[in-house]
Amino acid sequence: xxxxxxxxxxxxxxxxxxxxxxxxxxxxxxxxxxxxxxxxxxxxxxxxxxxxxxxxxxxxxxxxxxxxxxxxxxxxxxxxxxxxxxxxxxxxxxxxxxxxxxxxxxxxxxxxxxxxxxxxxxxxxxxxxxxxxxxxxxxxxxxxxxxxxxxxxxxxxxxxxxxxxxxxxxxxxxxxxxxxxxxxxxxxxxxxxxxxxxxxxxxxxxxxxxxxxxxxxxxxxxxxxxxxxxxxxxxxxxxxxxxxxxxxxxxxxxxxxx
Amino acid sequence: xxxxxxxxxxxxxxxxxxxxxxxxxxxxxxxxxxxxxxxxxxxxxxxxxxxxxxxxxxxxxxxxxxxxxxxxxxxxxxxxxxxxxxxxxxxxxxxxxxxxxxxxxxxxxxxxxxxxxxxxxxxxxxxxxxxxxxxxxxxxxxxxxxxxxxxxxxxxxxxxxxxxxxxxxxxxxxxxxxxxxxxxxxxxxxxxxxxxxxxxxxxxxxxxxxxxxxxxxxxxxxxxxxxxxxxxxxxxxxxxxxxxxxxxxxxxxxxxxx
Numbered sequence: 001x002x003x004x005x006x007x008x009x010x011x012x013x014x015x016x017x018x019x020x021x022x023x024x025x026x027x028x029x030x031x032x033x034x035x036x037x038x039x040x041x042x043x044x045x046x047x048x049x050x051x052x053x054x055x056x057x058x059x060x061x062x063x064x065x066x067x068x069x070x071x072x073x074x075x076x077x078x079x080x081x082x083x084x085x086x087x088x089x090x091x092x093x094x095x096x097x098x099x100x101x102x103x104x105x106x107x108x109x110x111x112x113x114x115x116x117x118x119x120x121x122x123x124x125x126x127x128x129x130x131x132x133x134x135x136x137x138x139x140x141x142x143x144x145x146x147x148x149x150x151x152x153x154x155x156x157x158x159x160x161x162x163x164x165x166x167x168x169x170x171x172x173x174x175x176x177x178x179x180x181x182x183x184x185x186x187x188x189x190x191x192x193x194x195x196x197x198x199x200x201x202x203x204x205x206x207x208x209x210x211x212x213x214x215x216x217x218x219x220x221x222x223x224x225x226x227x228x229x230x231x232x233x234x235x236x237x238x239x240x241x242x243x244x245x246x247x248x249x250x251x252x253x254x255x256x257x258x
Numbered sequence: 259x260x261x262x263x264x265x266x267x268x269x270x271x272x273x274x275x276x277x278x279x280x281x282x283x284x285x286x287x288x289x290x291x292x293x294x295x296x297x298x299x300x301x302x303x304x305x306x307x308x309x310x311x312x313x314x315x316x317x318x319x320x321x322x323x324x325x326x327x328x329x330x331x332x333x334x335x336x337x338x339x340x341x342x343x344x345x346x347x348x349x350x351x352x353x354x355x356x357x358x359x360x361x362x363x364x365x366x367x368x369x370x371x372x373x374x375x376x377x378x379x380x381x382x383x384x385x386x387x388x389x390x391x392x393x394x395x396x397x398x399x400x401x402x403x404x405x406x407x408x409x410x411x412x413x414x415x416x417x418x419x420x421x422x423x424x425x426x427x428x429x430x431x432x433x434x435x436x437x438x439x440x441x442x443x444x445x446x447x448x449x450x451x452x453x454x455x456x457x458x459x460x461x462x463x464x465x466x467x468x469x470x471x472x473x474x475x476x477x478x479x480x481x482x483x484x485x486x487x488x489x490x491x492x493x494x495x496x497x498x499x500x501x502x503x504x505x506x507x508x509x510x511x512x513x514x515x516x
Contacts, residue, residue, distance in 0.1 A: 048333075052309055071338060075306075078356075079337020080329060083406065083414055087360045091412035097362045102345045103355045104399050135397040139390070141362050148341065154349035156341055 004033040005137070005176035009165035013185040014244060015042030015081055024183070025085065027247035029092040034137050034176065036168060037096075038145045039085060040161040044076040045069075065120040065158040073158050074100075077146040086144055097141040101125075101149030102156060104132050107164060109149035109157045123149045123157025125164065128171035166227040166236070173235030180231050180239045181246045182224060188242040188254035189225070193218045199242070204257040205229060228256040262291040263395070263434035267423035271443040272502060273300030273339055282441070283343065285505035287350040292395050292434065294426060295354075296403045297343060298419040302334040303327075323378040323416040331416050332358075335404040344402055355399040359383075359407030360414060362390050365422060367407035367415045381407045381415025383422065386429035424485040424494075431493030438489050438497045439504045440482060446500040446512035447483070451476045457500070462515040463487060486514040 008031075014024050028037060046056055049072050057064040065073065082098040089096035101107025101123075109123025136143055145168070147161035162182065169180040188199035191211075200207070208225060211217050217225065228239045240246050242253020266289075272282050286295060304314055307330050315322040323331065340356040347354035359365025359381075367381025394401055403426070405419035420440065427438040446457035449469075458465070466483060469475050475483065486497045498504050500511020 074341050075333040075337035077337070078341050079333035079335070083332050083336050083358055083360060086358075087408045087414050088412050090360055090363055090408060090410060095363060096360075098358070098360070100341055100344075100356070102341060102348055105348055105353060132397070139393040139397065150345045150348060152348060154346050156345050 002175060002177040004179065005172055006031055006033060006035045006179045006181065007038065007165055007169045007172070008035065008181045008247065009038040009040075009161060009183060010244070011040045011161070011184045012042040014183060015039060015044075020244065021085075022088065024244045024247065025088050025092060027244065029089065029094045031247070036133070036137075036143045036145065036172075037085070037089075038147070038161055038165040038168065039077075039081060040147055041073065041077045042081060044080055045073050048072050048076050059117045059119070062119065063158075064118070065122050067121065070121040070156065070158055074148055074156055078148050082144060082146040089142065089144065094142050095140050096144045097136065098144045098146065100146050100156070101159065101164070104136075105129060105150075105152065106132055106143075107145075107149040107159070107167070108152050109159055111151055111155070111157060121155065121157050123151065123159040125149065125159065125167045128167050130171035130174050133168070133172060134175045160223075162224050162227050166231040169231050169236045169239075170234040173237075178236045178238075180228070180236050182228070182239075182241045183244045183246055184224070184241065186243065187245070187252070189221065190218075191216070200254050201251075202257060203254050225256070229258070232256060232258045260433060260435040262437065263430055264289055264291060264293045264437045264439065265296065265423050265427045265430070266293065266439045266505065267296045267298075267419060267441065268502070269298045269419070269442045270300040272441060273297060273302075278502065279343075280346065282502045282505065283346050283350060285502065287347065287352045289505070294391070294395075294401045294403065294430075295343070295347075296405070296419055296423040296426065297335075297339060298405055299331060299335045300339060302338055303331050306330050306334050317375050317377070320377065321416075322376070323380050325379065328379040328414065328416055332406055332414055336406050340402060340404040347400065347402065352400050353398050354402045355394065356402050356404065358404050358414070359417065359422070362394075363387060363408075363410065364390055365403075365407040365417070365425070366410050367417055369409055369413070369415060379413065379415050381409065381417040383407065383417065383425045386425050388429035388432050391426070391430060392433045418481075420482050420485050424489040427489050427494045427497075428492040431495075436494045436496075438486070438494050440486070440497075440499045441502045441504055442482070442499070444501065445503070445510070447479065448476075449474070458512050459509075460515060461512050483514070487516070490514060490516045
């Protein structure tokens with residue numbers, strides 16, 4: 001039987017709230033099996049950019065990463081946020097090691113091809129080195145990933161943290177029984193996006209297709225849920241979406257099923 | 259026989275010069291035995307601080323690290339500089355992994371006690387985990403350290419890069435035949451600090467004491483040379499000080515001897 005590995009992704013709502021972050025890290029510390037944390041960026045990069053007079057650029061809600069913004073993302077995600085989380089986890093007795101995809105060539109990406117819009121230095125994941133990750137875990141380290149990867153040719157790339165989490169979970173399914181937990185600002189997938197009490201406890205592919213056809217899935221949820229189903233179709237055992245309570249309450253959030 | 263391990267420290271003069279940095283990394287890539295790179299910060303932190311309106315504070319030439327400056331140091335050293343070096347080394351075929359002392363609890367420090375001056379969040383190294391470093395090296399990783407450590411209680415600490423390099427070299431002497439190379443802006447220890455051609459090729463403790471007594475050692479060199487002799491007294495086999503040519507030319511620079 002493969003050993004269990006839990007991959008937890010936390011988003012900006014946790015990163016930007018110091019008390020919530022501390023409580024999430026305390027819950028993460030309590031997970032007894034092998035584990036990996038993936039974090040997004042939060043507002044630090046945007047704030048730093050503003051202070052430096054570098055304007056955040058978006059196309060239809062998606063960030064465009066020019067060279068100046070890439071440097072800010074690397075400094076704030078892989079520097080500020082990542083190392084602060086690592087130090088906090090170490091204080092909780094978790095042997096965290098902070099990483100980007102460039103470190104140990106763990107996540108190789110390709111700069112997104114320019115079609116109609118040039119999103120700049122944004123990477124689409126090509127390969128996760130699950131063997132190297134397994135080695136790190138076997139050495140007793142708990143990987144903590146910032147959402148930065150590289151192209152293997154010397155260029156760092158800003159990369160979607162949800163995708164990094166699902167690609168890690170998929171690749172690590174070679175060696176582990178993997179569980180993927182997406183913590184975000186809602187208590188789960190909602191039947192009615194206005195109503196926090198309308199959490200769908202079990203979402204399978206059929207229901208997802210139906211909800212999509214009825215335009216009942218919030219557009220911001222679509223890429224996240226596509227990542228969830230992709231993970232399930234590629235060897236990941238368990239996928240859940242919900243608030244940070246996913247870490248402490250088995251029955252919290254939405255369980256995604258094939 | 260213990261396997262050979264080379265620890266290379268590069269300073270601001272290399273970090274701040276992109277062409278020189280590329281050439282140093284190319285030479286580092288050619289070293290065939292196990293290796294570790296330690297880098298200082300360069301001007302990125304100072305420039306970032308200036309842009310953010312945070313003034314660098316010094317006491318008799320030594321930096322005072324307040325909370326704002328610590329955050330800038332972590333972002334620029336552990337984020338910007340470290341990850342950029344890692345991506346460049348990966349492109350050269352070196353399986354670099356970027357680290358601070360907080361990662362994997364590799365370098366534990368203590369905040370420097372306040373005597374007459376409070377240097378702020380500055381760490382004095384207490385323990386390097388040589389076994390964890392050996393594990394990383396045995397997994398095929400090449401550690402690249404930014405000069406940031408932690409206190410194990412959740413606080414990151416700015417730490418002298420020369421000291422980090424010598425403490426790593428000393429600790430790793432348990433498992434390796436260690437060589438410590440300090441690359442800096444001069445071609446070696448100079449008999450006359452005004453004359454770049456006056457490199458002392460061999461400096462032993464006796465000569466060092468004599469030069470010190472005669473006030474012939476530049477004051478900025480004293481802590482570096484103290485680190486060198488401390489390393490030699492604690493198990494490090496070879497210590498050299500010089501320009502980046504140390505990496506490609508066996509006869510370059512100053513060899514320090516007990």
